[in-house]
Structure formats: structure tokens, C-alpha cells
Amino acid sequence: MNPERKRRNRVQGGWAAPTNVKSDRNKPKASVSPAWTGKTVDQPTERKFVFEEPEEELKKKPTETVIIKPGVYDISTEPSGVSRLRYFPEFIGPQEADELYKRLFHDLPWRQQSDVKNGVSYLQPRLTTWYGDLAYSYSGVTHPASVEWDPTLLMLRGRLDSVLGLQFNSVLTNLYRDGHEHVAWHSDDERSLGPQPTIASLSFGDSRNFELRKKPESGQDYEHSEHVMIPLTHGSLLIMEGCVQEDWQHRIPREYHDRDPRINLTFRVIFPE
Numbered sequence: 001m002n003p004e005r006k007r008r009n010r011v012q013g014g015w016a017a018p019t020n021v022k023s024d025r026n027k028p029k030a031s032v033s034p035a036w037t038g039k040t041v042d043q044p045t046e047r048k049f050v051f052e053e054p055e056e057e058l059k060k061k062p063t064e065t066v067i068i069k070p071g072v073y074d075i076s077t078e079p080s081g082v083s084r085l086r087y088f089p090e091f092i093g094p095q096e097a098d099e100l101y102k103r104l105f106h107d108l109p110w111r112q113q114s115d116v117k118n119g120v121s122y123l124q125p126r127l128t129t130w131y132g133d134l135a136y137s138y139s140g141v142t143h144p145a146s147v148e149w150d151p152t153l154l155m156l157r158g159r160l161d162s163v164l165g166l167q168f169n170s171v172l173t174n175l176y177r178d179g180h181e182h183v184a185w186h187s188d189d190e191r192s193l194g195p196q197p198t199i200a201s202l203s204f205g206d207s208r209n210f211e212l213r214k215k216p217e218s219g220q221d222y223e224h225s226e227h228v229m230i231p232l233t234h235g236s237l238l239i240m241e242g243c244v245q246e247d248w249q250h251r252i253p254r255e256y257h258d259r260d261p262r263i264n265l266t267f268r269v270i271f272p273e
């Protein structure tokens, strides 16, 4: 990476000024004529500050909950039910996770698919593969059934089935090649996943922030809805269950810092429609 871009990337929260732009901080200031303000310098106007109640109560932005530790987190309880996350940051130890990452990176037939929105096709900002007994469609993309499972995915599916007591029959895999690759806000709420699906998400490679935002009540907006953030680490397992897909959206945002590649596997149970 070019050293100038690297220096600018280090600056948090925005882009630094390029080094060749000269600061005018030390330049002598042009004096402002008192005539310009219409007031004389030695006759300051008397100013009074009076506190007035704001007419509308200011809307407070709810704080973001950050999940780092292993545990079970009920992130909301609505009449529809509980939205539950279960997080196991060290589900797979680092050495085995390194080995699995290499195998998945080299062995899966990664390809860049296109989403279709309002009849316009956009290349997805990541690579994917799909394994499942049935085809899977979302955002205008259809992954055809692919029953010949990759052996590494088959082994991981068996491990999750026995830990969770489920029988996953499909997996969507994502490869984010750098920090710019991402997935936009969405819910995994396709009819083929049934109501209140349990989705098991395994991560390998560089860690990326997984964000959730609560779907707003009518009359509210997403900016003021609750947010949860989990930095998904190498070898971690996140389970989304209950009403997470019904009541929340999730995404992996684009990053403005360099990131190494990351692989994510989301195991699902898919039903014929």
C-alpha cells in the first residue's frame, strides 16, 4: 500500500489532509476592520443569555450495545417473541481455525454474484458460494441446489448439528476480500427459511464488525432504534434465533481501515416452498 494512503488511513473517523497541503495556521491573520462589524472595538455590546425550554423534546440516539464476551443475549422481547443471540468467540481454537480458513479459501468455488434491485443488477461487494439440497433465492439472486458438499463444510455442519441438536441442510458462504467488501442491511427472512429460523454463523480470518439494528416502530426511524455490535473474531460462532430476523436487520459494514480477508459461513435449515 502506498505510504501516503497508509498514513491517511490511520487517522480515525475520517480522511487526513494530504501531506502536501500547507496549513495556514501560522500565517498572520488579516485584521478585521471594526467598521466591518458596524461596532467599535472598545464598546462591546452587552449580551444576555436566557435559557428557554426547547419546544420539542430532543430525540436521544440510543447507545450501541457491544458484545465481546461469550454468552446468551436476549436483545429484545416483543409480543412476537424473544430475539436471542448466542456468542462463542472461541468455538474453534486458533490453530484449527487457521487450517480451516486456508482450506475454505482455496477449495470453495468462490464467485461474485449480482443482486437485482428495481430491475437493475449490481455486482455483490463480496464473493459467495451455496451448498444445499434446495435452491436458495434472495435479493433477486438464485443459488441453485448443490448437493455435493465440500468436505470441510460437511465436517463443520456435523459439528454444529451435534452441538445445537439441529439438522442444517444448507450453508451460504461469504468471502470479504478486504475491508471495502461488505453486506448491506438485511434480514434473513425468506419464506424458505420458515418462521423464526435458527442461523449459525462461523467466522474465519480477519475480524469484522457485525451490526444489528432493531426494526423501528411505526413513526420512528432506524437512526433512533437500538443497535448491537459484535466484532466477529477468527473461529467464533454466533447463533441468531427466535425473532432476530423478524425484528432486527443485520450487516457487515464497509471499513475505512485495511482488513485482511474474512470468510463467513451461515448454516441454515431450508424448507421446500
Ligand SMILES: O=C(O)CCC(=O)C(=O)O
Pocket: 172, 174, 183, 188, 201, 210, 232, 250, 251, 252, 264, 266
Ligand atoms: O458475514 C457475516 O457475518 C454476515 C453474513 C450475512 O449477513 C448473511 O449471509 O446473510
